[in-house]
Amino acid sequence: MNDFSLKKYPKQIITAAVILLIVVVLAILKPGEQELLSRTSPEMQKLIEADQHSSRKRVTVTYNSLLVINYASLSTSGAKEMSEKYVGFLGNVYPADEGPAKIAGQMVNYTYRMLGVKENLMHGAKLTILLTTLTVVFGILLGTLLALGKISKRKILSKLSGAYIFFFRGTPLLIQMFVVYFTVPGIFGFAWRDLFNASDAEAVYKGAFLAALIAFSLNSGAYCAEIVRSAIQSIDKGQFEASKALGMNYAQTMSRIIIPQSIRRMIPNVSNEFIMILKDASLVFAISLMDITTISKNIMTSEGSYLVFIPALVIYLVITAFFGFIFDKIEKKFSVYE
Amino acid sequence: MNDNYEYILKTEHVSKKFGDLEVLKDINLSVKKGEVICIIGPSGAGKSTFLRSLNQLEKITSGKIFVRDELFLHRENDHTVDKLPREKQQQLLLEMGMVFQRFNLFPHKTVLQNVCEAPIVVKKEKKEEVVARAKELLERVGLSDKADAYPSRLSGGQQQRVAIARALAMNPEIMLFDEPTSALDPELVGDVLQVMKELARSGMTMLVVTHEMGFAREVADRVLFMADGIIAEEGTPEEIFTNPKAERTQNFLSAILDA
Numbered sequence: 001m002n003d004f005s006l007k008k009y010p011k012q013i014i015t016a017a018v019i020l021l022i023v024v025v026l027a028i029l030k031p032g033e034q035e036l037l038s039r040t041s042p043e044m045q046k047l048i049e050a051d052q053h054s055s056r057k058r059v060t061v062t063y064n065s066l067l068v069i070n071y072a073s074l075s076t077s078g079a080k081e082m083s084e085k086y087v088g089f090l091g092n093v094y095p096a097d098e099g100p101a102k103i104a105g106q107m108v109n110y111t112y113r114m115l116g117v118k119e120n121l122m123h124g125a126k127l128t129i130l131l132t133t134l135t136v137v138f139g140i141l142l143g144t145l146l147a148l149g150k151i152s153k154r155k156i157l158s159k160l161s162g163a164y165i166f167f168f169r170g171t172p173l174l175i176q177m178f179v180v181y182f183t184v185p186g187i188f189g190f191a192w193r194d195l196f197n198a199s200d201a202e203a204v205y206k207g208a209f210l211a212a213l214i215a216f217s218l219n220s221g222a223y224c225a226e227i228v229r230s231a232i233q234s235i236d237k238g239q240f241e242a243s244k245a246l247g248m249n250y251a252q253t254m255s256r257i258i259i260p261q262s263i264r265r266m267i268p269n270v271s272n273e274f275i276m277i278l279k280d281a282s283l284v285f286a287i288s289l290m291d292i293t294t295i296s297k298n299i300m301t302s303e304g305s306y307l308v309f310i311p312a313l314v315i316y317l318v319i320t321a322f323f324g325f326i327f328d329k330i331e332k333k334f335s336v337y338e
Numbered sequence: 339m340n341d342n343y344e345y346i347l348k349t350e351h352v353s354k355k356f357g358d359l360e361v362l363k364d365i366n367l368s369v370k371k372g373e374v375i376c377i378i379g380p381s382g383a384g385k386s387t388f389l390r391s392l393n394q395l396e397k398i399t400s401g402k403i404f405v406r407d408e409l410f411l412h413r414e415n416d417h418t419v420d421k422l423p424r425e426k427q428q429q430l431l432l433e434m435g436m437v438f439q440r441f442n443l444f445p446h447k448t449v450l451q452n453v454c455e456a457p458i459v460v461k462k463e464k465k466e467e468v469v470a471r472a473k474e475l476l477e478r479v480g481l482s483d484k485a486d487a488y489p490s491r492l493s494g495g496q497q498q499r500v501a502i503a504r505a506l507a508m509n510p511e512i513m514l515f516d517e518p519t520s521a522l523d524p525e526l527v528g529d530v531l532q533v534m535k536e537l538a539r540s541g542m543t544m545l546v547v548t549h550e551m552g553f554a555r556e557v558a559d560r561v562l563f564m565a566d567g568i569i570a571e572e573g574t575p576e577e578i579f580t581n582p583k584a585e586r587t588q589n590f591l592s593a594i595l596d597a
Contacts, residue, residue: 236442238441241436260446338445
């Protein structure tokens with residue numbers, strides 16, 4: 001049952017171990033924050049020194065640390081403007097004024113911001129992952145109900161589910177989100193942010209997130225319904241007959257025999273749906289949620305850095321790969337009986 | 339429940355159409371408790387359809403089905419004329435165990451879970467009692483060492499014996515076998531037949547659709563020969579196998595026994 005053995009995956013295991021080792025060594029060799037800041041020019045050192053005894057800070061320090069590489073940017077405001085940037089990598093500190101060190105420094109800084117390392121769940125990759133995961137969970141629950149409705153012998157249920165699926169698959173998710181975010185509160189006279197504590201500075205974001213989650217879940221439900229329906233209908237008719245012959249009713253047959261067997265067959269499609277939602281989640285930029293896409297667009301606009309989209313793509317790819325791996329594991333776990 | 343009945347199962351004028359195709363035409367059969375009846379005949383004769391309409395896996399087009407002398411279902415031209423209340427029907431259906439050609443074990447459950455599932459879920463029996471009984475049944479079909487295996491790890495013959503144990507776990511009064519050995523490799527047939535013979539000897543009422551003439555001859559009290567949706571001939575194994583009267587029976591038997 002446990003097929004994760006050295007014999008079967010020697011190459012993969014050795015590669016993973018080597019990569020891990022390299023990462024660990026690089027992370028250990030990485031210069032620390034103090035080391036980076038101590039490399040500044042004498043003038044900057046004086047200003048930092050002065051700041052320690054003054055309540056008016058003149059130096060703004062930005063420090064980003066990403067596993068094997070880190071980046072510090074120091075800038076001053078006021079009469080004498082100064083700006084210094086440093087990149088720490090492999091035991092060395094490089095001034096990031098030009099060339100590879102500059103690009104590396106920018107990449108670290110952008111990635112750091114898009115991941116939302118120091119921010120709460122309403123920012124960057126955390127927001128994207130949270131929205132995607134919750135959407136898939138609610139989508140599957142809703143999709144299961146819709147699928148049972150669709151295959152139901154009751155005409156009304158079947159027609160209603162069919163209409164729901166037709167509507168949500170036949171219209172753009174972006175507009176569905178606009179409807180939930182703008183139209184619904186417009187009609188019913190409320191504002192999404194008012195659902196949260198007014199003193200909460202993040203109330204706007206939380207309100208928008210809730211609206212996005214509702215729109216995404218309603219949309220995903222329609223797609224998951226088709227996934228669940230096709231999985232249920234792929235189960236051998238003999239399973240229904242055996243259950244019936246043993247006296248089980250419809251609910252017992254579905255919940256104990258058919259759906260547990262369908263789950264394994266759904267996993268590859270759910271994995272697909274997950275990746276689709278992950279990418280669709282970038283649409284939340286349209287209601288100004290601070291996800292990876294919005295942050296990259298903001299960096300592009302405010303700092304004129306056209307390179308920012310490259311780390312953005314890499315972040316999406318890493319998230320996709322990670323969850324693809326997780327879904328693979330889940331599928332194996334559910335396959336023990338085959 | 340009514341225990342003073344003449345026939346445990348009876349059909350009157352049962353017919354079944356799939357569209358224009360008439361698969362069963364006017365089938366009349368009465369089964370007494372403890373009888374072992376084998377239904378033989380060429381494929382397409384309607385044997386399986388008949389068996390499946392007894393426990394409602396197929397809806398009959400017209401005719402009457404009695405269980406324990408009570409009118410279980412009466413249909414004419416695809417409309418239900420009369421039937422027992424739903425709950426009563428459900429209760430009587432539990433008295434019929436079914437064994438399928440393709441086993442239809444639950445692949446996501448172990449052998450023991452397969453056997454225990456229905457008594458616990460449907461009859462709400464206590465888990466410990468069911469497990470104890472299931473283990474006895476597995477021993478009876480010679481598979482006590484496979485209790486924790488998944489069906490996919492078993493041979494066809496072993497799967498079919500689990501399926502028999504699963505049906506028996508519901509304590510049915512009558513067992514329906516739908517070509518239980520047809521999907522098996524020849525060398526695996528014997529074990530399954532052995533279990534069925536033992537079951538017949540223990541006094542179980544059995545209705546067996548089969549191509550195993552040796553089994554029918556040895557175990558059956560009565561043999562029905564079905565062809566083209568009718569019971570073409572009916573009698574003791576002696577009468578059917580050594581002295582068949584109908585020409586269809588003679589042709590069928592000579593074709594099978596010569597092969």
